[in-house]
Amino acid sequence: MKLAVLFVPLLLSAQIRFEDVAQRAGLNFRLANGAAGRAHQVELMPGGVAALDFNNDGCMDIFFTNGATSPGLDKTRPEYHNRLFKNNCDGTFTDVTDHAGLAGYGYSMAVAVADYDNDGFPDIFVAGVDHNILYHNLRNGTFEDVTRKAGLEGIDPKYGKMWSVSAGWFDADNDGFLDLFVSNYVAWDPATEPSCGTPSTRLYCHPNDYPGRPNQLFRNNHDGTFTDISQSSGVSQTIGRGMGIAFGDFNHDGLVDVFVANDSTRNLLFQNLGGGKFREVGLEMGVSYGESGRPVAGMGADFRDYDNDGLPDILLTAMVNDSFLLFHNQGPPVFFEDHGIRAGLTAATRQTTAWGLGLFDFDNDGWKDLFTANSHFPYLDKLMGLPLGLPCSIFRNIQGRFRDISADAGPSFQQAAYHHDVAFADFDGDGRVDAVVTVLNGPARLFRNVTPDAGHWLAIKLVGSRSNRDGIGAELQAVLPDGATLYNHATTSVGYASSSEPLVRFGLGKQTEIRELRIAWPSGQKQVLENVAGGRILEVREPQAPPR
Amino acid sequence: MAGRKNRVEAKRGWPAFCLAALLALVASVAHSQTADDLYRQGRFADAAAAYRQQFTEDPRSADALAGLGRSLLALRRPGEAAAVLVRALQMRPSEDAWKQALARAYLDAGNGAAAQDIIDALFAAAPHDPEVLFLLGESMYRSGFYERAAQSLQEALALHPDRPAARSFYAVALAKSGHLSEAEAACKAILANRDAPPDLDVLLTYVQILDEARRLPEARPYAEEAVRRQPDNPIARYWEARLLFEAGQLDSAAKEAEQSVALSPDLPFARNLLIQIYRTMGREQDALRQAEWLRDYNNRQATRGAR
Numbered sequence: 001m002k003l004a005v006l007f008v009p010l011l012l013s014a015q016i017r018f019e020d021v022a023q024r025a026g027l028n029f030r031l032a033n034g035a036a037g038r039a040h041q042v043e044l045m046p047g048g049v050a051a052l053d054f055n056n057d058g059c060m061d062i063f064f065t066n067g068a069t070s071p072g073l074d075k076t077r078p079e080y081h082n083r084l085f086k087n088n089c090d091g092t093f094t095d096v097t098d099h100a101g102l103a104g105y106g107y108s109m110a111v112a113v114a115d116y117d118n119d120g121f122p123d124i125f126v127a128g129v130d131h132n133i134l135y136h137n138l139r140n141g142t143f144e145d146v147t148r149k150a151g152l153e154g155i156d157p158k159y160g161k162m163w164s165v166s167a168g169w170f171d172a173d174n175d176g177f178l179d180l181f182v183s184n185y186v187a188w189d190p191a192t193e194p195s196c197g198t199p200s201t202r203l204y205c206h207p208n209d210y211p212g213r214p215n216q217l218f219r220n221n222h223d224g225t226f227t228d229i230s231q232s233s234g235v236s237q238t239i240g241r242g243m244g245i246a247f248g249d250f251n252h253d254g255l256v257d258v259f260v261a262n263d264s265t266r267n268l269l270f271q272n273l274g275g276g277k278f279r280e281v282g283l284e285m286g287v288s289y290g291e292s293g294r295p296v297a298g299m300g301a302d303f304r305d306y307d308n309d310g311l312p313d314i315l316l317t318a319m320v321n322d323s324f325l326l327f328h329n330q331g332p333p334v335f336f337e338d339h340g341i342r343a344g345l346t347a348a349t350r351q352t353t354a355w356g357l358g359l360f361d362f363d364n365d366g367w368k369d370l371f372t373a374n375s376h377f378p379y380l381d382k383l384m385g386l387p388l389g390l391p392c393s394i395f396r397n398i399q400g401r402f403r404d405i406s407a408d409a410g411p412s413f414q415q416a417a418y419h420h421d422v423a424f425a426d427f428d429g430d431g432r433v434d435a436v437v438t439v440l441n442g443p444a445r446l447f448r449n450v451t452p453d454a455g456h457w458l459a460i461k462l463v464g465s466r467s468n469r470d471g472i473g474a475e476l477q478a479v480l481p482d483g484a485t486l487y488n489h490a491t492t493s494v495g496y497a498s499s500s501e502p503l504v505r506f507g508l509g510k511q512t513e514i515r516e517l518r519i520a521w522p523s524g525q526k527q528v529l530e531n532v533a534g535g536r537i538l539e540v541r542e543p544q545a546p547p548r
Numbered sequence: 549m550a551g552r553k554n555r556v557e558a559k560r561g562w563p564a565f566c567l568a569a570l571l572a573l574v575a576s577v578a579h580s581q582t583a584d585d586l587y588r589q590g591r592f593a594d595a596a597a598a599y600r601q602q603f604t605e606d607p608r609s610a611d612a613l614a615g616l617g618r619s620l621l622a623l624r625r626p627g628e629a630a631a632v633l634v635r636a637l638q639m640r641p642s643e644d645a646w647k648q649a650l651a652r653a654y655l656d657a658g659n660g661a662a663a664q665d666i667i668d669a670l671f672a673a674a675p676h677d678p679e680v681l682f683l684l685g686e687s688m689y690r691s692g693f694y695e696r697a698a699q700s701l702q703e704a705l706a707l708h709p710d711r712p713a714a715r716s717f718y719a720v721a722l723a724k725s726g727h728l729s730e731a732e733a734a735c736k737a738i739l740a741n742r743d744a745p746p747d748l749d750v751l752l753t754y755v756q757i758l759d760e761a762r763r764l765p766e767a768r769p770y771a772e773e774a775v776r777r778q779p780d781n782p783i784a785r786y787w788e789a790r791l792l793f794e795a796g797q798l799d800s801a802a803k804e805a806e807q808s809v810a811l812s813p814d815l816p817f818a819r820n821l822l823i824q825i826y827r828t829m830g831r832e833q834d835a836l837r838q839a840e841w842l843r844d845y846n847n848r849q850a851t852r853g854a855r
Contacts, residue, residue, distance in 0.1 A: 208850045266846060283839040286827070293816030295846055321692050321724075334827045347760050350726040351695050 014363040014454050016394055016405060018435070018447035020412035026092045027062065027436070029444040031420065032079050034070035034107075039202040041188055041210065042129050043070050044377065045165055047355075047438035048110035048497030051425035052122045054100070055141055058537075059087035060425040060501055062436050064444065065108035065126055071190035073107045073129055082108055082126065091428060101143050106131035110497030114169035116178045117224060118469040125152070127164035127182055127497070136224070151226050152218060154182060156236075162213060163188045168245040168493030170256045171468050172233075173276055174522045177220035178468045181235075183242030183260050186210035203379040207263045207297075212239040215260060215268075219276065229276055238280045241265045244496040248303035248312035248489065249475065250285070250329055250336075254524060256473045259287065261298030261316045261496075267325075269314075286336040287314055287327045291346070296322035297353075300421075300496030304359045305329075305487040306343075306368050307400035310477070312489065313339075317354035317372055317496070320380070324349040324357075324372075344401045345370075352393065353377065356422035356495035360433045364455035364507030366486055367397035373419035373437045373495075389416035392437060392447070410450070417442055424494060425501035431457040431535065433505065456508040458517075458534040462490055465542040466523035470502045478506045479516040508534050583615055592622040610639035614646045621649060626656035644670065651683050655690060663687055678707040682714050689717050694725035712738075716747040723753045732757050739770075748778055755787045764794050782812035790821055798829050816842060 022028075035043040050063040062085045068075040075081065081103035085093040097103055107129040113122050121137035132154040135143035147153055154162050162184040172179040187210055194210070197203030214236035218226040230236035240262040247256050255272035262268060266288035270278040282288040289295060297319035305312050311329035314336065318324055323346040328339035340346040354372035362369045374390035381388050394409050395402035406413060418440040427434045432449035439445060458478070462471025471490045478486040486506050494500040506514065517529040521542050532538060583598035596619035603612035617633035620626075630653035637646055647666050654663035667687050670680045681704035688697035701718040705711065715738055722731035735754040738746050751774045758767035768791050774784035789804030802825045808818040819842045826835035 265850065266843060283843055284836060286823075288839070289816070289820055289842065289846075291817060291820060293818070293820030293842055295850070321694070333832070337824065341760050342762065347723075347726040347728050350724065 014365065014451050015408055016362045016369065016396060016449070016451045017408075017410040018394070018413045019410055019450045020415070020445045021091070021448045022436075022444055022446040024091075025446055026094065027085055027444060027446050028095070029064045029083050029085070029438075030079065030442060031064065031066060031438045031440055031444065033067040033440055034072075034080065035441075036070065037202065038071070039197065039204045039378075040071045040190060040193060041186070041204060042073075042107055042163065043067070044204055045185065046107070046109050046497075047420035047440060048108070048127075048166075048499075049421050049423045049436055049438050049444070050111040050113045050124070050492075050499035051423040051427070051436065051501045052113040052124070052499070053087075053501075054084065054122055054124075054137060055086070056121060057087075057089065059089040059429065060427050061085060061087045062093065062423070062427075062446075063102070063111055063113070063124060064438060065111050065128075065497070066104070068107040070107070071193075075103070075105050075107070078103075087427060089429075096141065100141060101145075102135060104133060106133075108133075109164060110166045111499050112167035112169055112180070113492055113499040114178050114472055114502070115469045116169065116180070116220060118177065118464075120469060122470075122502075125167050125169070125180060127154075127167040129163045129188065130161040132164055132167075132182070146224065150224060151228070152180070154216060156214070156216065156230070157228075159187070159213060162216070164216075165243060166245045166493075166497045168247060168258075168491075168499075169470075169472060170247045170258070170491070170493070171473050171522050172217065172219065172256065172272065172278075173274070174255070174467075174473075174524070175220075175222075176464070176466055176468055176523065177222050178470070178472060179220050180218040180226065181245055181247075181258055182216040182218070183240075183245050184213040184215060185243070185263070186212055186241055197379075204377065207241050207265075210241075212241045212262075212265060214239050215242050217278070233276050234278045234280070235270060238268055240268055242268075243298050244300035244316065245493050246301040246303035246314065247473070247491050247493055248314070249473070250303075250312055250314075251332065252311075254520075254522075256522070259301055259303050259314050261301040262295065263297050263299070264295050266295050267298055267316065286334055286338075290323070290325040290327075290338040290340060292322075296325065298325075299353075299355045300357045300372075300494075300498075302357055302359045302494050303491070304368060304489070306359055306370075306397060308367065308484075308486055310485070310487050312487075315357065315359060315370065317357045318349075319353045320351055320376060322350075323347075324352075324354065342401075344403060345395070348395070348402070348404045349393075352390065353380075354393065355420045356437070356498055358422060358424045358435070358494045358500060360424050361397075361457075361505065361507035362394065362433055362449055362454075363396070363451050364432065364457045364509065366455070366480075366484065366507050366509045367399065368488075369397045370395040370402055371422065371424070371435055373422040375418040375420065375440070387416060389418050391416050392419055392422075392435075412445075413447065417445070419445075421496050421498045423498045423500045426459065426503075426505075431459075454507075455510065456512050456534040457505065458508060458514060458532065459503040459505045459537045460517070460519075461503055461537055461539045462519070462521075463539060463541045464521065464523070465544050466525065467521045467542055471504075471521065471540075471542065472502065473522040474504070475520040476504050476506075477516075477518040478508075478514045479518070480508065480511045481513065481515045482511065503537065506534075583612070583619075587615060587619055587622075590622075592619045595619040596623065608639070610636050610643075613639065614643065614649070617646070617653070618649050621653050621656070624656070626653040629653040630657055630659070630662075644673070648679055648683060651687075655683070655687060660687060660691055664691075676703075676707075678704045681707075682711065685714065685721070686717055689721050694721040697721040698725055698727065712744065712747075716750045719750050720753045723757055728757055728760060732761075745777070748774060748781065748784065751777075752783055752787055755791075759787075759790065759794075764791060767791055768795075780811055782808045782815055782818060785811060786815065786818045786821065789818075789825070793821065793825050793828075798825060801825050802829065814845065816845065819845070 110127040124135040169178040196205040258270040269282040314327040327336040356373040359368040586595035599616035613636035620629035633650040651666040685700035698721040719734035785808035792801035
């Protein structure tokens with residue numbers, strides 16, 4: 001497996017560039033956290049965003065979550081509504097929230113998109129403070145709130161209402177239906193919330209001032225309802241301060257595992273044992289802590305193979321002085337080791353606070369690059385006298401080492417803002433991955449990828465039959481004509497509180513086709529396609545029966 | 549009649565009072581000169597005693613209190629120094645030099661918030677004063693805001709380059725804020741000066757820079773020098789262990805890491821390194837024991853940090 005790295009040459013040297021086209025595209029969304037100077041903890045955390053094709057017209061749309069009044073959690077005023085923007089397939093977007101019935105209620109945090117009922121249309125789960133919402137896509141441009149019917153209010157039998165900050169869909173038991181994992185942050189009650197700073201200058205408290213909460217796992221019952229198996233699965237046995245969720249099969253046993261970044265608490269890795277059981281193995285697998293041996297303010301996470309060795313790695317963003325952590329998957333028996341220094345990320349990210357992130361091949365050279373949405377925590381300006389807003393960052397992956405090339409990524413990319421979350425998709429259908437970024441109390445940004453001389457590409461739209469309809473969890477290998485092998489897997493759970501396109505992408509560099517495309521479906525089926533031409537979105541349907 | 553008598557007595561007593569006051573003043577000046585001389589000579593304990601005596605004889609002498617405060621500060625008794633300097637400043641609030649001394653005392657005593665309040669006020673009044681910039685830089689450094697620390701120290705060093713401690717802070721702040729090439733140059737400049745042995749922090753920072761640049765063979769001699777100079781320094785041992793580990797010398801690396809942990813059980817990064825070494829050696833049970841220790845330690849820290 002390791003030899004594959006040797007066969008993947010540096011295919012191109014395109015300069016990755018982005019252009020903020022949000023205004024031009026009519027993407028007029030402002031994330032409002034409702035802060036009124038009293039520094040309630042919930043105000044720090046919102047801003048999940050999703051890339052989805054809700055109407056199956058082939059163009060990726062955008063759904064934004066939004067805050068509410070604080071601490072009242074009242075969403076009735078329009079500036080707090082969640083928003084759905086329909087992609088008009090011509091570079092512009094139209095706000096269709098009201099027609100779709102997605103304005104929401106309560107203080108929303110995160111969004112997770114997938115087709116949980118296998119009807120071919122993506123559904124939307126919104127996680128929030130004390131309330132979660134499941135919207136079923138009615139296939140006519142509107143959605144129905146089915147939260148109660150589905151049993152996904154998220155109220156824990158022991159802890160009651162939860163403050164959920166991220167969620168993700170995956171097929172925990174490979175039964176062909178997607179299950180839901182929800183990460184919960186801390187216990188929060190405005191009536192008993194600790195007060196930090198001085199009466200005249202309130203500061204946000206440290207997360208350790210609040211008791212942590214367990215995560216939750218909901219099993220899909222195949223009939224539109226879910227069963228809370230947090231306890232029986234073992235997921236709720238570990239208390240954390242959950243943030244971003246990412247899925248990957250780290251030990252290639254065919255069962256998707258779950259990584260949860262935690263804020264100021266050790267990270268968690270739930271190994272999927274099958275049969276609806278999980279075991280938290282972060283310590284023994286080496287992902288609880290980085291080189292420093294102490295917990296970081298973990299934010300978003302991605303669980304992908306960044307060095308093309310066939311094993312999914314874990315990357316998480318963190319706060320200033322933490323540095324991002326890059327857990328390289330070494331294979332058995334130890335599996336993970338912090339390679340932040342070796343990959344050039346530790347020093348480069350030491351002064352950065354980042355929230356959302358994604359490992360995508362932005363220049364289509366065959367190596368997944370890193371995009372991060374950056375901004376410091378609000379209190380840091382009082383302590384540091386530095387602006388809170390930061391530009392986003394783009395790190396180019398050069399054969400497994402990352403180089404910060406943000407300064408050359410275009411003028412609009414340099415603009416500082418209070419960037420929070422990010423979702424990735426090819427919104428303009430040109431084969432280059434774009435990014436939509438939320439900005440706390442500011443206008444969202446749509447970074448169109450305008451990289452000149454980007455490589456060739458292929459995007460695969462999976463259609464499961466025995467597996468879940470979106471093929472979430474499928475592992476793909478692309479063998480190029482020159483023998484190089486690239487790896488990726490299907491997931492929408494990327495970064496922090498956000499959801500990206502379900503397509504599986506490969507940058508092909510100078511190659512125009514894939515010699516062999518191998519797909520391992522969650523059902524266990526293997527499928528091989530030969531001589532697959534690039535430059536398109538290829539729909540691949542899972543065979544109904546296992547091929548002989 | 550009685551009133552006139554009192555006035556006469558008072559008139560008779562006036563020369564005596566004047567003489568006594570004059571003598572006290574002379575004595576105070578003499579003490580002051582002695583105390584100041586002692587302070588200038590670096591005899592801080594004697595200076596502190598002299599200032600204390602001076603203040604006993606003249607409780608209105610803010611100068612004596614301030615001198616005592618500065619002497620205590622030089623004696624590395626920052627908590628006592630701060631208390632004395634606060635009293636001096638209550639008597640004469642406009643003395644910026646004393647405020648700087650008080651800020652320094654708070655910094656050395658670990659009371660960063662109190663120091664920062666004073667430094668902010670000093671900085672607002674004199675944003676280009678090198679002493680204030682040094683204080684600001686050090687305060688930012690100690691608070692972990694390395695980028696800002698490096699900025700302030702750079703400006704201060706441009707005005708007053710001959711400040712070894714500030715140069716050390718600057719070099720380390722550059723490294724910690726990710727400016728590795730500038731940090732390397734700053735460390736090299738310090739290490740090149742053979743007149744004075746470099747700050748161990750600078751030496752180890754240089755090792756870290758070389759490690760992060762993956763120039764491991766270059767780093768080894770500096771790590772070894774750090775261990776030679778301070779064999780009981782757990783961080784020097786940690787870097788030695790780490791470089792040995794990177795070089796694949798697992799047994800030696802384990803010994804050094806174990807030594808580091810023995811010297812300072814509460815170093816999470818040393819524990820983490822030990823876990824990696826044990827795992828690579830196949831000592832899974834030892835690794836797990838260390839991992840559990842680390843988990844419990846971090847849990848304790850979190851509980852301690854919480855309200």
